[in-house]
Amino acid sequence: MSNIKTIVIVGGGITGLSAAYYLQKEIKEKNLPYKLKLVEASDRLGGKIKTTQKNGFTIERGPDSFLSRKQPAVKLAEELGLTDELVRNGTGQSYILVGKKLHKMPSGAFMGIPTQVKPFLFSGMFSVQGKLRAGMDLVLPTGKKINDQSLGGFFRHRFGDELVENLIEPLLSGIYAGDIDKMSLMATFPNFYETQQKHRSLIKGLQKTMPKPKKSTGKKPGMFFSFKNGLETFVKAIEQKLDQDVVSLNTAVDHIEKKEHGYHLLLSNGEAVKADAVIMASPHYTLPKVFSQYDLFNDFNQMPSTSVANVALAFDQSAIKKDIDGTGFVVSRNSDYRITACTWTHKKWPMTTPEGKALVRCYVGKPGDQEVVDLSDEEITEIVLKDLNKTMNITAKPEFSVISRWKNAMPQYTVGHKERVAKVRNEMHHLLPGVFLAGSSFEGIGVPDCIDQGENAVAEALAFLKE
Numbered sequence: 001m002s003n004i005k006t007i008v009i010v011g012g013g014i015t016g017l018s019a020a021y022y023l024q025k026e027i028k029e030k031n032l033p034y035k036l037k038l039v040e041a042s043d044r045l046g047g048k049i050k051t052t053q054k055n056g057f058t059i060e061r062g063p064d065s066f067l068s069r070k071q072p073a074v075k076l077a078e079e080l081g082l083t084d085e086l087v088r089n090g091t092g093q094s095y096i097l098v099g100k101k102l103h104k105m106p107s108g109a110f111m112g113i114p115t116q117v118k119p120f121l122f123s124g125m126f127s128v129q130g131k132l133r134a135g136m137d138l139v140l141p142t143g144k145k146i147n148d149q150s151l152g153g154f155f156r157h158r159f160g161d162e163l164v165e166n167l168i169e170p171l172l173s174g175i176y177a178g179d180i181d182k183m184s185l186m187a188t189f190p191n192f193y194e195t196q197q198k199h200r201s202l203i204k205g206l207q208k209t210m211p212k213p214k215k216s217t218g219k220k221p222g223m224f225f226s227f228k229n230g231l232e233t234f235v236k237a238i239e240q241k242l243d244q245d246v247v248s249l250n251t252a253v254d255h256i257e258k259k260e261h262g263y264h265l266l267l268s269n270g271e272a273v274k275a276d277a278v279i280m281a282s283p284h285y286t287l288p289k290v291f292s293q294y295d296l297f298n299d300f301n302q303m304p305s306t307s308v309a310n311v312a313l314a315f316d317q318s319a320i321k322k323d324i325d326g327t328g329f330v331v332s333r334n335s336d337y338r339i340t341a342c343t344w345t346h347k348k349w350p351m352t353t354p355e356g357k358a359l360v361r362c363y364v365g366k367p368g369d370q371e372v373v374d375l376s377d378e379e380i381t382e383i384v385l386k387d388l389n390k391t392m393n394i395t396a397k398p399e400f401s402v403i404s405r406w407k408n409a410m411p412q413y414t415v416g417h418k419e420r421v422a423k424v425r426n427e428m429h430h431l432l433p434g435v436f437l438a439g440s441s442f443e444g445i446g447v448p449d450c451i452d453q454g455e456n457a458v459a460e461a462l463a464f465l466k467e
């Protein structure tokens with residue numbers, strides 16, 4: 001009998017790929033008697049990370065960047081020798097569309113929360129009552145400790161509805177495509193709760209704890225990174241590092257059986273693979289199906305995911321008669337728009353667009369407007385152009401458009417999410433030892449969070465196999 005133990009990673013998105021990279025590295029560096037396999041249902045690696053090159057444009061169909069302050073992605077880029085490929089976003093004015101008007105993002109707003117009083121007082125985005133209500137945060141008591149609450153409930157209590165709906169909500173739901181009144185505070189921004197509990201006022205707490213901007217005359221560096229040729233550079237670089245026999249594409253894991261020693265994974269091609277440890281890096285809704293004989297994953301059947309589509313429109317610069325001096329805007333939900341956000345990609349990421357051209361990337365799809373994602377390409381393009389022309393003046397049809405639909409792709413961390421995931425993990429520990437969860441459904445949807453979870457799952461699997 002072979003003493004070599006097998007670790008199978010299910011799912012080849014950035015979570016599974018990061019796990020595969022770090023696991024292979026550990027196996028090689030420490031000369032471990034382990035074999036690694038990555039099983040991916042679709043015909044390509046990368047999952048939601050997908051970059052298309054067309055007519056000299058670089059078009060991101062899923063994520064377009066990651067936060068530069070989050071170390072796991074920067075570290076992985078360094079490991080892969082991609083540091084020279086990293087590009088920071090171009091900075092510029094960003095806007096919020098409220099009613100029919102684009103308003104400049106008030107300076108000092110951190111995720112929409114005021115940290116400077118003056119820019120808010122002078123902003124045309126809020127009524128006098130709205131401003132006074134937001135100022136209540138400075139005098140409201142700390143309030144009781146609670147295990148979890150909705151993001152909306154928390155912010156509405158501190159700042160009132162107007163600040164939340166006009167500013168905080170469009171920014172936060174831009175990240176999660178979620179309903180702020182259902183999303184969990186503790187699973188998304190626990191730091192806001194902790195800051196408020198410690199300093200009583202969230203505004204004052206942020207003023208005290210946020211790093212002070214360095215005095216400099218130059219332009220502020222962008223907060224995000226991508227790569228010269230787009231985010232899929234990450235995927236390709238990991239793919240190249242992995243040994244040849246590691247990845248199986250077009251192969252879904254349909255079912256996993258626990259055996260006396262380890263697990264049997266039944267694959268969609270009819271084969272069965274034995275594993276001593278399994279890293280599940282596929283979305284939450286795959287778990288109840290794959291482990292259908294257990295009910296510990298039942299909560300994941302109730303965990304919602306929302307659908308969005310992004311629409312990249314390529315123009316000749318001359319087609320845009322009235323441009324805006326900035327990098328993009330998000331849309332307040334009280335506005336009569338179907339697009340939820342728009343990026344002037346040629347300004348934010350100049351390397352994506354040939355000279356003399358413009359690339360505009362918009363999102364549609366939000367809670368209460370999911371049907372839009374199912375419309376035809378022509379219908380979606382028309383909706384987007386109609387909305388854009390309310391603030392810009394675009395006279396020509398786009399040279400081409402690329403529409404990417406992401407159905408049920410944004411997992412929603414609703415109130416109680418952290419506790420539910422912890423409960424599942426705890427039960428897995430007893431019932432399914434050696435199976436580990438990682439990925440955007442569990443502990444953070446950002447690319448760096450997914451990479452971090454992939455690396456952590458490797459550490460867990462290695463510790464388990466050593467026992």
Ligand code: FAD
Pocket residue numbers: 010011012013014015016039040041042045046047048049061062063064065066067251252253254281282283286308310406409410438439440441444445446447448450
């Ligand atoms: P996925 O990428 O979903 O990968 C899971 C993989 O598992 C898939 O390849 C799937 O085919 C496979 N799979 C599923 N079932 C099985 C099975 N039974 N057997 C085998 N394989 C299976 N994050 C940022 O940081 N910055 C952004 O700008 C940003 N923008 C985004 C824009 C959009 C439109 C979307 C959808 C997400 C965005 N995100 C962004 C979030 C981020 O892209 C994702 O959270 C992250 O890429 C998810 O990675 P993952 O590996 O966990 O999951």
